[in-house]
Amino acid sequence: MEQVECLVVGAGVVGLAVARRLAAAGLEVVVLEAANAIGTGISSRNSEVIHGGMYYPSGSLRARLCVAGRRALYHYCASRGIPHRQLGKLIVATEPAHQARLAAIEHQGRINGVTDLVRLDAAHVRALEPDIFCVSALYAPATGIIDSHAYLLALQGEAESHGAVVAFNSPALGGRTDGRSLTVRIGGAAPMTLGCRMLVNAAGLSAQALAAGFDGLPAAAIPRQVLAKGSYFALTGQAPPFRRLIYPVPPEGGLGIHVTLDLAGQVRFGPDVEWTDRIDYRVDPGRADGFYHAIRRYWPGLPDDALVPAYAGVRPKLSGPGEPAADFIIQGPADHGIPGLVALYGLESPGLTASLAIAEHVATLLPNGPRRITSYAL
Numbered sequence: 142m143e144q145v146e147c148l149v150v151g152a153g154v155v156g157l158a159v160a161r162r163l164a165a166a167g168l169e170v171v172v173l174e175a176a177n178a179i180g181t182g183i184s185s186r187n188s189e190v191i192h193g194g195m196y197y198p199s200g201s202l203r204a205r206l207c208v209a210g211r212r213a214l215y216h217y218c219a220s221r222g223i224p225h226r227q228l229g230k231l232i233v234a235t236e237p238a239h240q241a242r243l244a245a246i247e248h249q250g251r252i253n254g255v256t257d258l259v260r261l262d263a264a265h266v267r268a269l270e271p272d273i274f275c276v277s278a279l280y281a282p283a284t285g286i287i288d289s290h291a292y293l294l295a296l297q298g299e300a301e302s303h304g305a306v307v308a309f310n311s312p313a314l315g316g317r318t319d320g321r322s323l324t325v326r327i328g329g330a331a332p333m334t335l336g337c338r339m340l341v342n343a344a345g346l347s348a349q350a351l352a353a354g355f356d357g358l359p360a361a362a363i364p365r366q367v368l369a370k371g372s373y374f375a376l377t378g379q380a381p382p383f384r385r386l387i388y389p390v391p392p393e394g395g396l397g398i399h400v401t402l403d404l405a406g407q408v409r410f411g412p413d414v415e416w417t418d419r420i421d422y423r424v425d426p427g428r429a430d431g432f433y434h435a436i437r438r439y440w441p442g443l444p445d446d447a448l449v450p451a452y453a454g455v456r457p458k459l460s461g462p463g464e465p466a467a468d469f470i471i472q473g474p475a476d477h478g479i480p481g482l483v484a485l486y487g488l489e490s491p492g493l494t495a496s497l498a499i500a501e502h503v504a505t506l507l508p509n510g511p512r513r514i515t516s517y518a519l
Contacts, residue, residue, distance in 0.1 A: 315354025
């Protein structure tokens with residue numbers, strides 16, 4: 142049986158960031174990707190926003206990795222010419238009852254190290270974005286947008302330049318361990334078994350399924366997965382009315398139907414939250430009614446018939462309706478008892494923003510790895 146030093150499952154933004162990190166540290170890395178291209182799942186079906194990090198609970202992985210990852214991501218993009226723009230965003234309270242929540246977000250942001258937040262009254266918001274209605278807002282200047290495909294290509298290119306190999310159409314189906322090394326079963330047109338010393342499960346929506354097929358992994362170590370579909374609608378028929386990202390005070394299950402701009406200046410709205418039990422990327426045109434209602438709370442001038450279906454994504458949540466939002470789960474051997482295995486679950490937003498910091502964190506969890514893993518500078 143062929144052996145490699147490290148297998149990374151999943152060629153999304155997190156898997157490629159991990160592969161780049163470990164390959165640059167001198168490890169032999171093979172990335173297994175079930176699809177025929179990089180970033181076909183969660184990584185290509187999001188808002189392409191570089192998040193500030195103000196929403197997440199104190200000390201959580203989401204908070205720590207988002208703030209560190211955002212700083213690293215801006216540096217990475219600037220140093221490599223990856224298209225991005227630090228636009229800033231407004232979190233708007235559209236009724237007085239929302240202002241307490243806005244103050245709580247500001248307080249939490251400062252605890253998390255987001256120190257540049259600014260409270261604005263309605264007049265200041267209108268001076269920045271004349272079409273927006275609100276009673277107050279929180280301005281987050283560190284928020285931005287990124288060309289996620291260009292970022293994915295850069296990560297892949299750097300990983301491969303350091304010797305990593307990306308194997309497409311190669312789904313990881315499960316595996317086992319003998320206590321010293323790991324064995325992974327790979328499907329596809331030419332099924333095979335591959336041995337490795339280290340395995341990183343960054344399979345996104347398939348992470349729990351892969352873990353369930355791994356002999357010896359305790360069932361209690363595999364968190365349940367809850368799927369939440371999010372649809373996006375694009376604005377048509379008029380010039381973009383905004384220069385910044387516009388977010389409502391967040392509702393349950395997400396960050397609300399917000400305004401995002403792409404690097405060409407086009408406007409899209411989303412995502413909404415649709416709890417589901419399957420992966421389905423079709424956008425139901427009938428959901429536009431809910432979008433009009435939500436958007437007009439902060440943009441009353443949204444014209445009729447201005448929204449068209451754009452795309453949808455599915456979030457791999459670890460908590461369901463009515464439950465507190467769960468943190469990322471990143472398990473090392475101390476958590477599940479299998480040497481050499483790191484498993485990542487629930488990496489929804491802000492996974493793209495946090496990806497470089499996630500890769501650093503994963504490197505620290507790999508046991509008995511060469512010292513060069515933790516000495517490599519980001």
